Amino acid sequence: MEGDVWAVGAAYEPYIGRWSRAVAAEFVRRLEVAPAARWLDIGCGTGAVSQAVLDAGRPAEVVGADASEAYVRYARRRIADPRAHFVAGDAGALPFPGAVADVAVSGLVLNFLPDPVRAVAELARVTRPGGTVGAYVWDYAEGMQLIRCFWDAAVALDPRARELDEGTRFPLCRPDRLRALFTGAGLAGVRVEAIDVPTRFRDFDEYWTPFLGGQGPAPGYAMSLPQDRRAALRMRLRAVVPHAADGSIPLSARAWAVRGRRGGVRTPGG
Incomplete structure (x- = not known):
């Protein structure tokens, strides 16, 4: 694998x-931002955070930015709201420019960036004094079960796969590292907390098929395998993932959410 692929919405x-x-949705709710705020969604991808802000944050505006032009186009097509813009x-x-947003957030991005320290500094720079900076990442080491099951099965068949496992590659995705990252950026009142959501699949095929899409480290690894080894991985996963009596697969996903406040006087809506 040459790198993580994140481009096809x-x-x-x-x-x-x-x-x-x-x-x-839960991340935005917990930020408790006042209505009519201006939000920036950095690394917006397909627009999950932007849509949550529109649904629950009652913003004056939300601007999403992503390095992938394909994701920007996808988000523009998917979210038709005059308060939302994507660049x-x-x-x-x-x-x-600096200090243009009441809130600057990033979802599931920091660990993939070459310089997360610089990225959080940028989040703080574009936030007004007193405004909120927040982010969340998956708990790859333990709580993101759909990916954890995949890598445990992959490593059992191919020990070299451990080098690609996000739980190994991304030590940033832990509470102490996230707290240090935000505190180091000069943010005040830094808090880290878990957000857990159920991820239930109706059957094994619904669980397995997304790994054939090639988006991200685990699907990229699956699609790099010869057909026979991919079939062996599928069989191993089918044997080890939990199954309910109705054939569904009951898993859960945990994200670590971090937030802080830029020093200075709080602006309205910030």
Whole structure:
């Protein structure tokens, strides 16, 4: 594998997008931002956080930015709300002036960035004094069960797969690391908490098929395998994932959410 692929919205949605939306809704609710705020959604992807802000945050505006032009186009097509705008932008050098947003957030992105320290500094820079900066990432090491089951099965068949396992690759996705990241950016009142959502699949095929979409480390690994080894991985997974009496697969997903406040006087809606 040459790198993590995140570009095709239609493939991302059945794999992670639907679960990300559930976490995003709870994430936005817990931020408790006053109505009529201006939000920036950095690394907006297919627009899960932006849509949650529109649904529950009662914003004046939400602007999503993503390095992938394909994701920006997908989000524009998917979210037809005059309060929402989507632009191409690098999280490490955001195309916005300083102190323009009441809230700057990022969902499921920080661990994939080459310089998360720079990205959080940028989130703080574009936020007004007193405003909120927040993010969430999956708990790859333990709580994101649909991916955890995959890598446990993959490593049992191919120990070299451990190098690709997000639980190994992304030590940032832990409460202590996230707290240190936000505190190091000069943010005040930093809090980290878990957000858990159910991820129930009606049967094994619904669980397995998204791994064939090639979006992200686990699907990328699955599709890099020769057909016989991919079939062996499928059989191993089918044997080890939990099954309910009706054939469904009851799993859950945990994200770690972190938030802080930019120092200074709080602005209205911030």
